[in-house]
Amino acid sequence: MSVVLGSGSPIRAKLLAAAGIDFEIDPARIDESVLKRGFPADMNSDAVASALADAKGLDVASRRPAIDVVAADQVLDLEGIRFDKPETIDAARKQLLALRGRTHRLISAVSVVRDETVLWRHAEVVVMTMRPFSDPFLARYLSRCGTEILGSVGSYQLEGYGVSLFDRVEGDYFSVLGLPLLPLLGFLRRRGLSPT
Secondary structure, rough: OOOEEEOEEEEEEEHHHHHHEEEEEEOOOOOOHHHHHHOOOOHHHHHHHHHHHHHHHHHHHOOOOOOOOEEEEEEEEEEEEOOOOOOOHHHHHHHHHOOOOOOOEEEEEEEEOOOOOEEEEEEEEEEEEEEOOOHHHHHHHHHHHHHHHOOOOOEEEEEEEEHHHHHEEOOOHHHHHHOOOOHHHHHHOOOOOOOO
């Protein structure tokens, strides 16, 4: 085993596996809402994403000594307003209405932690513009996707039907999926933990 993935995200696991990384899954057990309440009010979204990834990695590393832990987090920022994962379909509907026809930033952060030390971190920003879709389209989208979208901070999954919500996506595709994969693989190669 090369690393531990400190995330329960199936897409992150799929990305690492496809890249040839030998890993085990051990999701972080932290309450993000408690952590976020402890952050300074003026903390920017990029720093929040990195702090959450670090905290998840440190949590997992505390019970997995002497092994590299990969942890990640995403923050959606719409003109300074941060979005959390919706808890209900109605919350997802409201979120998508707020994003409709507008441009937002999706920050994907990844950290590699060993024991009590953050060895490396990286944050990637993707600029995403939703098209001005109709209300009937939104109803069809929510009906088709169902509760699956509740696992996504923006109520969309770009690898699936969520791509139909967008006019433009500027940035790294893997980061939209939740993991800045290419920088991470570069770091793991330098550590001897990724195929060379």
